[in-house]
Amino acid sequence: MELENGMVFETKEVLLNVVKDVHIANHLEMKVVRSNSESLKVECKRKEIGCVCMLRSRKRKSHNYFEIMETKGPHTCLNPNMKHDHCNLKSSNIAQVIVIQIVADPGVSDKVSEATFVSHFGYRPSRRKIRHVRKKLEKKLFKSFEESYEYLPFFMNALQSFNHGTHVDWHFKEHDLGLPIAEVARFKRVFWAFKPRIDCNALEFLTCKLLPEYD
Numbered sequence: 150m151e152l153e154n155g156m157v158f159e160t161k162e163v164l165l166n167v168v169k170d171v172h173i174a175n176h177l178e179m180k181v182v183r184s185n186s187e188s189l190k191v192e193c194k195r196k197e198i199g200c201v202c203m204l205r206s207r208k209r210k211s212h213n214y215f216e217i218m219e220t221k222g223p224h225t226c227l228n229p230n231m232k233h234d235h236c237n238l239k240s241s242n243i244a245q246v247i248v249i250q251i252v253a254d255p256g257v258s259d260k261v262s263e264a265t266f267v268s269h270f271g272y273r274p275s276r277r278k279i280r281h282v283r284k285k286l287e288k289k290l291f292k293s294f295e296e297s298y299e300y301l302p303f304f305m306n307a308l309q310s311f312n313h314g315t316h317v318d319w320h321f322k323e324h325d326l327g328l329p330i331a332e333v334a335r336f337k338r339v340f341w342a343f344k345p346r347i348d349c350n351a352l353e354f355l356t357c358k359l360l361p362e363y364d
Contacts, residue, residue, distance in 0.1 A: 152204060157214040161189050164206060164215045169242070173272070177202075177224050189215065193224055200224055243274060243282040251286050259283065298336055305339065314344025 152171060158164035161184070168191055172179050179202075183190040192203040202222040209216045246269050247262045259279050267273050291297060309315045322335035 152217060152220060154217050154220055156217045157212065159214060161215050164189060168204060240282050243279065244286055248286055251283065251290060255287065308341065312343055315341060316347060317341045
């Protein structure tokens with residue numbers, strides 16, 4: 150994709166994301182030198198070594214979109230050997246790529262997420278950055294452990310209300326001495342079974358044949 154004069158974007162954020170994606174895909178780096186509600190200007194991160202590539206845009210009153218008003222280039226500082234990380238790779242870029250994986254399988258490994266990102270962008274972010282993004286995504290998608298636990302009783306009550314006969318069995322951890330904790334209950338796990346499954350198990354038990362056993 151080539152960024153040209155006259156191209157319009159719904160918001161400044163959309164334009165900035167497109168600029169980042171173009172630079173990342175072409176092993177280039179840029180930096181924002183001016184950004185406000187009405188304008189955006191970016192230029193090559195290596196301007197000091199002679200690269201004059203830049204892009205200037207502003208919000209036009211005629212259509213209320215951000216429009217590219219001026220571009221200079223192309224870059225003269227191409228670095229095709231750039232493989233590890235990238236100054237324009239932010240947490241949001243990583244999140245956009247791995248969020249589908251996290252939703253489909255919250256237990257997916259960091260190694261798999263890293264491989265997915267490498268195949269998408271061609272860069273290998275640090276494992277630490279991947280892990281940091283995953284924690285933020287998991288908290289946003291599934292809430293924190295404390296918040297999840299607060300929702301759990303309501304979820305189980307709703308489950309029993311709309312599925313009559315459902316059995317719910319709560320289990321809590323005990324004190325190190327084997328005595329129940331009087332004031333604070335530490336959640337361990339919860340088990341539930343729907344009535345059709347319970348009835349099926351009962352029927353199977355009643356119809357099973359006893360086998361003689363000889364000593």
